[in-house]
Amino acid sequence: MVPRSNISVQKTLYEVLSVSEGATYNEIRAAYKSAALNTHPDKAQTTLESLPSTEQQEFSSVQKAWEILRHPTSRADYDKQLQSSRQNIEIIASEIKVGDMIIESTVDTLELLYPCRCGDYFSITSCELSEMGIFVSGDGEVELQASDSASASVVLGCGSCSLKTRLVINETS
Structure with a gap:
């Protein structure tokens, strides 16, 4: 987190x-x-x-x-x-929630994507989230979250440009 x-x-x-x-x-x-x-x-x-x-x-x-x-x-x-x-100060362009993201399923992981205004995507995988104690189901629902926090956030960088967004993760996402 x-x-x-x-x-x-x-x-x-x-x-x-x-x-x-x-x-x-x-x-x-x-x-x-x-x-x-x-x-x-x-x-x-x-x-x-x-x-x-x-x-x-x-x-x-x-x-x-x-x-x-x-x-x-x-x-x-x-x-x-x-x-x-x-x-080094990160300037966050916007805040998004898991429900706002596009979910693509691969054989062993989920990739969560959100379109950037440059045409590329902000992305994070379910493996990266699970390392933080956050588990996401195939339909995008947060299944389990680290017990020490009611909400979390992760800063995601765009794959092409310098924009960053904050993915806000709540148990009720």
Whole structure:
């Protein structure tokens, strides 16, 4: 089973310091000083250990952002990782259900197909689904599903283009 989303809602280091990704060293340094002063434990007249966890985490995030962004090499490495993570985000064109798919039967497996707008198909086999604990009968009914989940979803890629769709599988499909 593929989780619905593996994209975390986490700020970039640039967002932590409230600067643009094209900010100069001096802009980053000024933003760091301001953020450090605003989140420092002394401002709350307390120690780092006695701060509430969100405030402690905010101060630590500011420190981490400065440690990485102040050095040109570590900043360049971070920028590469950030760009790479943005390119790996899956954009789902649509959501479909098992009942929406065309079922083709072969000797030992079922192939579930859904037409893509490019003319090719999104596809998955009953063998691939069974590896996830999901069994599909010849008429397209979900027979048994892993007991730890009431519903599941699988991201399917088109055979020809870059579009992706999410196959939503419910026990009542």
